[in-house]
Amino acid sequence: MRHAGGGDPTVDHIVLKATRVLVVRVGDVVVKAHEADTDEAALKARLSVELPAGLMLRALSVDRVGGRIVTVWPAGTPLTPDDLDDAPWEEAGELLAELHRQPVPDGVPMMGGPERVTRAVARLEPDDLPRRAYTTLNLNQRRRVLTHGDWHLGQLLRHDGAWTLIDPDDLGWGDPAWDLARPAAWFANGLMDPAGWDRLTRSYLRAGGTAMSGDDMWRELDGPARALTVQLAAVAVANAREDGVPLDDAAAALMSSCERILTAPPLS
Incomplete structure (x- = not known):
């Protein structure tokens, strides 16, 4: 070819x-x-x-x-596990803020974040904890902003000497808080270094990002972070079942959060 x-x-x-x-x-x-x-x-x-x-x-x-x-x-240079101790959180925040400032083009679909959550949960049994937590989620999009739709550190690439976003497979209109939902879920579940979370959110807000407010960011992030927690837990449970292995410590933390999602009302 x-x-x-x-x-x-x-x-x-x-x-x-x-x-x-x-x-x-x-x-x-x-x-x-x-x-x-x-x-x-x-x-x-x-x-x-x-x-x-x-x-x-x-x-x-x-x-x-x-x-x-x-x-x-x-081709470019992706992040490696060795890079994660000093991940480019500032650059990530600036890139996301710039993306969220772009106009939403006519004809672009809704971003793919909520569909990813639903697909992950569809792999589960009816009584699985993440599937029950899923029933409490509100996946409706409250805003119409251009968003990546599946953002995480793996969506950064070094190309021509600078970091850039990659993988527009889920690009579309939606709530920009969803682009911060995965790191928010990691942070809330104790799986992300607080210093990294602080670097990401401060950089995003300094660059004019509008997904969240500086005074109470969890008002906007709580719902998407819950959704990503359910998605990550669902994938972990389905993969462990298919591979015939027990859940690891990270998956156990996500399952504990699904328990809390079932009992704690959302912030908004």
Whole structure:
């Protein structure tokens, strides 16, 4: 397969991800085969969103190969586990704030965050704790802001000497607090260093981010953080069941939070 990156497709490749999505680095580009049931029209609408240079990596090409949508991207340098002790939280906050200031284009779908929660819970048994906690959530979007839809540290890439956002598969309109929901859930569950959380939120607010207020950020973050806690717990339970292994300590912390979600009313 020839691609728009100008690299040689015969060079050695490195498999970066092999789940329902296949991601392979080939020379100077990364090739991504999307899930078989991907909504092609919605993905193309997301990929066509015009953003300021350097804010989010743009696809080099979009094709259909063997019944699946395949996109090709410039290769960059992702974060590694060694980077997490000093993760680029300030840069992340600035990038998210800039994204949330962009206008919402006509025709772009709703961001994919709530659908991800629902898909994760669908893998569970009816009496599983995260599934019961799911029934208490409000997944409605109260605001119409351009959001990433699935943001975490893995969505940062160093390209041309600067950090940029990647993976617009869930880009769309919605409540910008959802882009901070995963780190908020990590922090609330004791899985994220408070110093990192402080660096991220201070940077976001300094850069003009509007997902939350500086005086009481949990008023906006509580609902999305609950949803991401349920999602992460659901994935942990489903994966452990499929692999025949017990839950690890991080999953146990998420399960404890699901217990609290069932009994504690939301803040808003």
